[in-house]
Amino acid sequence: MTxxxxxxxxxxxxLLPAAVLLAAFTxxxxxxxxxxxxxSTPKGARAAVWVGLDNYLTLIEDPVFWQVLVNNVWxxxxxxxxxxxxAFVMALWVNGxxxxxxxxxxxxxxxxxxxxxxxxxxxxFFYTPGYGLLEQFTxxxxxxxxxxxxxxxxTALISLMVVTIxxxxxxxxxxxxxxxxxxPPVLAEAAAIExxxxxxxxxxxxxxLLMPTTLFVLVNAVINxxxxxxxxxxxxxxxxxxxxxxxxxxxxxxxxxxxxxxxxATLTVVLxxxxxxxxxxxxxxxxxxxxxx
Amino acid sequence: xxxxxxxxxxxxxxxxxAVADVSFTAQAGQFVTLxxxxxxxxxxxxxxxxxxxxxxxxxxxxxxxxxTHQTPAQRHLSMVFQSYAxxxxxxxxxxxxFGLKVRGVGAAECALRLQRTAELLGLGALLHRKxxxxxxxxxxxxxxxxxxxxxxxxxxxxEPLSNLDAQLRQEMRQELRALQRQLGITMVYVTHxxxxxxxxxxxxxLMHAGRIEQNATPAELYAQPATVFAARFIGTPPMNxxxxxxxxxxxxxxxxxxxAIRLASDTGHAAxxxxxxYLGADSLLTCRIGAAQLNARVPGHHANAVGATxxxxxxxxxxxxxxxxxxxxxxxxxxxxxxxxx
Numbered sequence: 001m002t003x004x005x006x007x008x009x010x011x012x013x014x015l016l017p018a019a020v021l022l023a024a025f026t027x028x029x030x031x032x033x034x035x036x037x038x039x040s041t042p043k044g045a046r047a048a049v050w051v052g053l054d055n056y057l058t059l060i061e062d063p064v065f066w067q068v069l070v071n072n073v074w075x076x077x078x079x080x081x082x083x084x085x086x087a088f089v090m091a092l093w094v095n096g097x098x099x100x101x102x103x104x105x106x107x108x109x110x111x112x113x114x115x116x117x118x119x120x121x122x123x124x125f126f127y128t129p130g131y132g133l134l135e136q137f138t139x140x141x142x143x144x145x146x147x148x149x150x151x152x153x154x155t156a157l158i159s160l161m162v163v164t165i166x167x168x169x170x171x172x173x174x175x176x177x178x179x180x181x182x183x184p185p186v187l188a189e190a191a192a193i194e195x196x197x198x199x200x201x202x203x204x205x206x207x208x209l210l211m212p213t214t215l216f217v218l219v220n221a222v223i224n225x226x227x228x229x230x231x232x233x234x235x236x237x238x239x240x241x242x243x244x245x246x247x248x249x250x251x252x253x254x255x256x257x258x259x260x261x262x263x264x265a266t267l268t269v270v271l272x273x274x275x276x277x278x279x280x281x282x283x284x285x286x287x288x289x290x291x292x293x
Numbered sequence: 294x295x296x297x298x299x300x301x302x303x304x305x306x307x308x309x310x311a312v313a314d315v316s317f318t319a320q321a322g323q324f325v326t327l328x329x330x331x332x333x334x335x336x337x338x339x340x341x342x343x344x345x346x347x348x349x350x351x352x353x354x355x356x357x358x359x360x361t362h363q364t365p366a367q368r369h370l371s372m373v374f375q376s377y378a379x380x381x382x383x384x385x386x387x388x389x390x391f392g393l394k395v396r397g398v399g400a401a402e403c404a405l406r407l408q409r410t411a412e413l414l415g416l417g418a419l420l421h422r423k424x425x426x427x428x429x430x431x432x433x434x435x436x437x438x439x440x441x442x443x444x445x446x447x448x449x450x451x452e453p454l455s456n457l458d459a460q461l462r463q464e465m466r467q468e469l470r471a472l473q474r475q476l477g478i479t480m481v482y483v484t485h486x487x488x489x490x491x492x493x494x495x496x497x498x499l500m501h502a503g504r505i506e507q508n509a510t511p512a513e514l515y516a517q518p519a520t521v522f523a524a525r526f527i528g529t530p531p532m533n534x535x536x537x538x539x540x541x542x543x544x545x546x547x548x549x550x551x552x553a554i555r556l557a558s559d560t561g562h563a564a565x566x567x568x569x570x571y572l573g574a575d576s577l578l579t580c581r582i583g584a585a586q587l588n589a590r591v592p593g594h595h596a597n598a599v600g601a602t603x604x605x606x607x608x609x610x611x612x613x614x615x616x617x618x619x620x621x622x623x624x625x626x627x628x629x630x631x632x633x634x635x
Contacts, residue, residue: 184378186374186378187378187380189345189372189374189378190372190374190378190380190439191380191391191395192365192366193343193345193365193370193371193372194366194371194392194395194396194443195392195395195396196391196392196395197395200395204380204391204394204395205380205382208382209381211382
């Protein structure tokens with residue numbers, strides 16, 4: 001056996017464990033999902049039969065699907081820009097020379113470290129009508145009328161968005177902080193000598209240099225916005241009247257409560273397509289405007 | 294008119310004095326070098342002039358204007374950094390124009406000055422490249438372009454040539470000096486390389502441990518070192534500073550440059566050759582006279598001289614004397630020595 005061939009075999013053997021896991025738990029399920037979306041749901045003695053695009057036609061006529069899709073788009077638009085801007089501002093703040101910045105950094109990062117279920121329970125208490133923390137302030141201190149934040153159609157989704165922003169911003173801040181610290185301080189000095197103000201330095205040097213980070217954070221934020229499920233399970237279960245249901249939660253409902261696995265597979269394919277398109281747009285369009293060091 | 298004047302400037306961090314009581318003046322159009330070993334405070338002094346650091350005490354004046362508490366932008370000067378500090382996301386043209394753009398100079402004026410600067414530095418073909426696509430020498434030129442396009446009267450340079458190879462460094466030395474003369478800029482140039490300092494500067498400020506050791510022209514620095522430190526820093530190899538009882542009384546050190554020492558056949562000091570370093574045109578002999586060790590730079594090749602006894606002579610006017618306790622130069626030769634010569 002030649003040396004070259006042996007090298008190839010070694011390389012493949014080393015990659016094998018990861019490849020097997022990826023294939024078994026990512027690639028096969030993805031392909032199987034697409035395959036199942038063209039079949040009916042097997043029930044009892046009735047095996048699954050080929051139904052072609054029937055599941056997709058059902059989907060187009062399903063009002064709940066359109067509602068959760070719109071909910072999800074609003075959820076993404078409401079949480080992503082705000083959490084990114086917040087993360088950037090917090091990173092700038094804790095990157096400065098201020099007293100207690102170690103404590104601040106830890107405080108900002110804490111929401112990310114906490115388990116999602118625990119976070120959701122804490123916020124559940126905040127939002128509780130009557131004696132929740134929010135009500136104690138709005139009703140007890142400001143004297144506003146009581147409001148069921150999670151229980152009314154108009155505010156359920158927004159309440160969930162606030163929790164998500166609170167949780168995501170700290171996580172993204174870490175990436176911005178790392179990127180800020182990778183910028184050589186001498187660039188700030190050069191800009192200062194050239195007569196740039198702090199704002200000009202920020203706009204002309206810092207933000208362009210952080211574009212790779214922003215792209216990375218954006219991809220992550222979009223993925224997170226479409227795969228959020230744990231907060232909803234704990235806080236609203238999609239209610240009231242699907243007002244706070246998002247795509248993945250609907251898939252969970254269809255798949256594991258109604259046991260309509262074929263339709264759940266169809267919804268999953270839609271989710272995959274959406275995420276694929278988002279990634280494609282970000283890498284093709286934003287990539288060109290991004291400088292990598 | 295003095296372009297730069299520092300008055301008793303000190304800079305301390307906690308207990309560490311980086312710069313202590315430094316005062317000097319640079320005239321307009323002068324090329325001044327801050328020279329010294331690493332950690333001597335030369336870069337800090339430059340940053341104090343730039344406004345990147347604020348002095349703990351003392352004052353900085355530019356053209357008789359007190360700028361001690363002004364920001365770098367208000368001081369209106371330019372600076373070339375050791376790492377060049379080019380903006381990696383901007384191309385060459387945008388890097389050079391950065392200062393003009395943030396100061397709101399018009400597009401037509403920018404284009405005109407960019408063309409002139411690019412022509413002067415030979416950057417015309419590179420204007421649309423990113424810094425990462427340039428060689429070290431080209432990056433250095435871009436940094437230089439960004440400094441001179443502002444047309445500021447004062448330009449500061451922090452070891453700008455230290456990242457270049459030896460040949461490029463020599464070319465750039467001459468080019469920088471010519472450019473400085475042509476544009477009439479007052480230049481403050483930080484370096485640890487005495488060759489750069491001696492060959493480029495009108496005035497060399499030699500620093501040591503945060504203080505100015507000597508402030509003189511290159512010729513004066515070489516011919517009349519003010520301290521033992523200056524004597525031992527300047528020259529390749531540096532001056533021999535030894536205690537030689539026949540020449541200097543106790544408490545006085547004798548200094549002789551290696552290139553002032555010659556070999557003689559009958560007169561002079563008997564010395565044992567410890568090592569020979571062949572340099573091409575000449576050789577460097579490490580010799581011992583009694584307990585003192587001296588370097589002699591003599592013409593020719595002396596490969597077989599190790600272990601041999603030679604005789605060393607030098608002229609009386611090549612002798613320098615220093616006070617052993619303070620390290621300062623003694624202007625009068627010690628009396629005992631005068632008697633001995635007679």
